[in-house]
Amino acid sequence: MIVLQLAIILIASKVAGSIAVRLGQPSVLGKLLIGIIVGPSVLGLIEETHTLEQFSQIGVILLMFLAGLETDVDEFKRTGKASLFVGLGGIIVPFVFGYAAGLIMHLTSIESAFLGLLLSATSVSISVQALKEMNALKTPEGATILGAAVIDDVVVIIALAFLMSFTGEDVQLSIVIGKKVLFFAGALLFAWKGVPYFLKRFSSLKVSETVVSSALVLCFLYAYLAEYTGVANIIGAYIAGVAISVTSFKTEVFEKVETISYAIFVPVFFTSIGVTAEFKGLSEHLVLIVSLSLIAIATKLIGSGVGARLAGFNTSSSLAIGSAMISRGEVALIIASIGTASHMLSESMFSAIIVVVLVTTVVTPPLMKLFFKEKAVA
Structure with missing residues (x-):
């Protein structure tokens, strides 16, 4: 029963998070x-379960929505060059080594290229939480990480569409790119003109909590349209x-959405990542994993790190x-599912990749804690 599952998840995640903090680690670990x-x-x-998966999906969407609300737009603009370097560095190095690993495992060139793209993916939802806990989300590093994640997602998905066009899959690259361009153009234009107007008009309705409801409407619509056009929700x-962060509604929206999110949806998201782990029959793939x-x-740490240095x-x-760019998260899992469906990834390899994604997700918070601590000391 979902209500019992939610009760167990909430108490377990809060207690475990508190223990992690007492041990000097981010609570997300x-x-x-x-x-x-x-x-x-x-x-x-x-x-x-499907219901738990839906709760988890809402949790990660709200987490990234809150990250957007906390973003310093001026700092974001200043770090555009750094985001580009970090994003591209975090794609090129993992792709090269992933492709080479595929060839060593006697995969075909296309399968090896797919493995390289899979390892190039990034999901910063876990990193966002760690940044929030370390009060580093609004720093130049935080803005660079978020910008690089957007670049990473767009480039990898377009590259994946290009690769699939060589496999016999019915993929029209121009349509794939066009849908993404249309989404970003429409999203940014509406953010400039439509969002303030919508919030002002919707919040004037004579019912309770119209401001936060209107903000959530925008959040979910943007997430849906992003996913519909092939961009991560x-x-x-x-x-x-x-x-919304550049409007006068920012503070009220942030405070109320944060309460809703961290009371139930975000803890479900973090905990459900571990729940989905499956270790049976993986001992034979231990060396591969x-x-x-x-x-x-190593490739994300080095690739994105060199990009930041440049x-x-x-x-x-x-x-x-x-x-912060190491975690592959749900983005890599989506790409892996596409690979399995298009026969670019075997079932056994898919099972191993799930564990690899989990490993990258779990190691990200303590590594961030270590390196951000060293940065503070330096």
């Missing part, structure tokens, strides 16, 4: 690990948050930025 413990892999108290939610995990972690950040800040 505890929430991720407790998901594994209460999930099917260990205690079996929580099982993956979290990018749409983030843009909606940024659009360890190898790909090391490649995934953009003018010092070494400690560059490592901090690189560590």
Whole structure:
């Protein structure tokens, strides 16, 4: 029953998060690990269900919406060059090593290229929470990380569409690119002119909580349209948050949405990542999992870190930025599902990739804690 599952998740995630903080780690690490413990892999108290997946989806959308609300637009503009360097560095290096790893495993050139693209994906939803806990979301590093994530998502998805056009899949690259261009053009134009007008008109209705309701309408519509056009829904939610952040409604929206999000949806998202972990039958792929995990972690850290260094950040800040780009999260899982459906990824490889994604997600918060601490000391 979903209500019992929610009760278990909420108490488990809050307790585990508190323990992680007491041990000097971000609370999100505890929430991720407790998901594994209460999930099917260990205690079996929580099982993956469609309803739980929907709660989790709302949680990550709201998390990125809040990140948008907290974004300093002026700082975001100043870090545009750095975001480009970090995003591209975090794509090129993982792709090259992922492609080489595929060839070593005797995959075809197309399958190897797909593996490279899969390892190039980034999902900063976990990093956003760690940045919030370290009060680093509004720093130049934080703005660079968020901007790089948007660039990463767009470039990888377009590259994936290009690759699939060689596999016999019915993919028209011009349509794929056109839909993304249309989304970003429409989203930014509406953010400039439509969002303030919509909030003002909707909030004047004679019912309760119209401001926060109107903000959530924008958040979910942006997320839906982003996903519909082939862009990750979290990018749409983030843009909606940024659009509202420059209006007079920012403070009220942030305070009330934060309460809703962290009371139920965000804890479900973090915990459900661990719940989805499946370790049965993976012992035979242990070498593959360890190898790909090391490649995934090192290539993002180095690639994005070098990009940040070239953009003018010092070494400690560059490592901090690189560590925040490591998590592959739900973006990589979506790409892996596409690969399985198009026969570019075998079922056994898919199972191994899920564990690799989980590893990158779990190691990101403590690495960020380490490198951001070193940055502060420096």
